[in-house]
Amino acid sequence: MDLSTPPPDLYGRPRADTFFRFLTAFGDRYSPALGSPLLRRNPRRPHSRPTEALQLVVTARRRVAADVVELTLADPSGGPLPGWQPGAHLRLALPSGRERHYSLCGDPAERSGYRIAVRRLPDGGGGSAEIHDTLHPGTRLAARRPRNGFAFCAEPAVLFLAGGIGITPLLPMVREARRNGLDWHLVHTGRSADTLPFAAELRALDPARVHRRADDEHGGPPTGAELLAHAPRGAAVYCCGPAPMLTAVQRALDASPAASLHFERFGAAPVTDGEPFTVRLGADGPELPVPADRSALDVLREARPDLPYSCKQGFCGTCEVRLLAGAPDHRDRRLTPERRADGALLPCVSRAAAGETLVLDL
Ligand code: FES
Secondary structure, eight states: OOTTSOOSSTTSOSSOOHHHHHHHHHHHHHSOOOOOHHHHHOTTSOOOOGGGEEEEEEEEEEEEETTEEEEEEEOTTOOOOOOOOTTEEEEEEOTTSOEEEEEOOSOTTOTTOEEEEEEOOTTSOSHHHHHHHHOOTTOEEEEEEEEESSOOOOOSEEEEEEEGGGHHHHHHHHHHHHHTTOEEEEEEEESSGGGOTTHHHHHHHOTTTEEEEEHHHHTSOOOHHHHHTTOOTTOEEEEEEOHHHHHHHHHHGGGSSOOEEEEEESSOOOOOSOOOEEEEESTTSOEEEEOTTSOHHHHHHHHOTTOOOSOSSSSSOTTOEEEEESOEEOOOSSOOHHHHHTTEEOTTTOEEOTTOEEEEOO
16 A cells, blocks of 8 residues: 555545545535534535434443543434444534534444443543533434444454554444454554453453453554454454554555455544645635644634534535635545535645645635
């Protein structure tokens, strides 16, 4: 895999996925207006079909690692929830108006509740802290139906690699692999044993196939080769974790017994091929320099802390702003050519050439 360019697809697929972009655009055009204050405030967001909206209530909360809580979310009337497949995520509108995406970590066969697990991030944008501090049984939330951009294909031999909270999309896949009698192994890594969620649940699945590896017991994080050493020959690798872990696995893949890699990363990918450019807030507003290694969104949020965002990977559309002038380098996987031509810009990933100024309607 060529590591000098960004991953070819958000979820590790080998080429640009126009179908996914079409599907996303279609879903947004026809999907529901959520009842959250954030969405009501955002006039750019298109109207959507009510059938996509979900009203959920927190029915259970438990701690599953030192700084991780698991929530169970159910239909307030007790009815069955829309189905989903392993790898799916839920888009939640938090009471503050923030939007966040969380992988579903329960069992798709349990239609009475969705399970999500959230690690408190002290240096995050406040979404995880809000969940930890304010969501308790009885709290109501708006959401959208689960979507899946990290589908599990149930190949005969599979290696799951989870970095910390990255276990959440993989847990339903592991259950499915076990149910289908696949040759699977899971490596779960993290800073220390007490930061690894779902330890007991994973052990109960098959202790011989679950390999826990805490950095503090091994003198640091594992190498890519170390992680891939657990792969059965010809295995498909499903990896979810922080950027350095994904990079290490990508680099070691060709020399490993594994045959393919599917991945989902947390948060923003590091900016590795950026140039410094400038964003201006309005035609006469202040100019803000965007360094080569930072996103425009991060710079904009220093001036406008309430600018919404969610995925920071160019697929959810939450951070959309309107471009008034300038030549952007669109790097998202969401906007259609028509929307781009119409001035839509996703500053979490999109940039400009060195020295360029993007004038934004902010
Ligand atoms: S935050 Fe999701 S597209 Fe920018």
